[in-house]
Amino acid sequence: NAGVTQTPKFQVLKTGQSMTLQCAQDMNHEYMSWYRQDPGMGLRLIHYSVGAGITDQGEVPNGYNVSRSTTEDFPLRLLSAAPSQTSVYFCASSYSRPVSMKMNTEAFFGQGTRLTVV
Amino acid sequence: GDSVTQMEGPVTLSEEAFLTINCTYTATGYPSLFWYVQYPGEGLQLLLKATKADDKGSNKGFEATYRKETTSFHLEKGSVQVSDSAVYFCALGTPSGTYKYIFGTGTRLKVLA
Numbered sequence: 001n002a003g004v005t006q007t008p009k010f011q012v013l014k015t016g017q018s019m020t021l022q023c024a025q026d027m028n029h030e031y032m033s034w035y036r037q038d039p040g041m042g043l044r045l046i047h048y049s050v051g052a053g054i055t056d057q058g059e060v061p062n063g064y065n066v067s068r069s070t071t072e073d074f075p076l077r078l079l080s081a082a083p084s085q086t087s088v089y090f091c092a093s094s095y096s097r098p099v100s101m102k103m104n105t106e107a108f109f110g111q112g113t114r115l116t117v118v
Numbered sequence: 119g120d121s122v123t124q125m126e127g128p129v130t131l132s133e134e135a136f137l138t139i140n141c142t143y144t145a146t147g148y149p150s151l152f153w154y155v156q157y158p159g160e161g162l163q164l165l166l167k168a169t170k171a172d173d174k175g176s177n178k179g180f181e182a183t184y185r186k187e188t189t190s191f192h193l194e195k196g197s198v199q200v201s202d203s204a205v206y207f208c209a210l211g212t213p214s215g216t217y218k219y220i221f222g223t224g225t226r227l228k229v230l231a
Contacts, residue, residue, distance in 0.1 A: 040223060092162075107211075109162040112160075112161050
């Protein structure tokens with residue numbers, strides 16, 4: 001089982017460059033999300049998607065774009081990288097449920113992408 | 119809004135010591151609660167979970183009980199090993215349809231031989 005696959009594992013960008021962090025899952029999960037992890041701040045939600053064609057902003061969306069054209073893939077785009085975006089990025093996926101049902105499932109995480117913007 | 123507060127680290131223990139990492143939460147409705155573990159250079163792995171009040175999650179000797187009256191989900195282990203050295207995250211899953219997860223800041227555990 002591949003689970004959640006993120007690429008690349010490491011990346012160095014110059015300020016102003018653009019790039020896309022890739023995330024793919026093979027568990028047929030509806031819900032996918034991107035987090036950034038910074039020292040002393042835990043994981044903060046950037047963007048999330050509850051299904052193909054549907055995305056929404058999380059806690060820290062500025063500077064990032066996402067799209068969800070398929071159930072499997074959820075790429076994160078940095079249009080113009082800034083040093084403040086230096087972080088470790090994690091993609092996660094899980095099943096979703098209607099509001100009327102109790103949530104009882106966990107998120108599965110990728111291995112992370114360590115991004116440095118200089 | 120919903121939030122998770124966990125004790126700050128680092129926590130340093132000797133092998134075979136008892137471990138407690140405190141976690142409290144604020145949420146509307148009835149969230150599910152999780153503990154995740156992150157080993158160096160890796161992603162987060164689910165350690166245990168509980169979906170309703172008084173549920174006890176357990177795995178690999180770790181336990182946590184969902185206490186609605188104290189809004190807590192403290193992680194415990196009776197005898198830690200060096201291999202337990204990692205960062206531990208408490209998290210809640212919001213009960214709304216959008217399925218958001220909210221994480222604590224993480225607690226680094228170091229176990230000495």
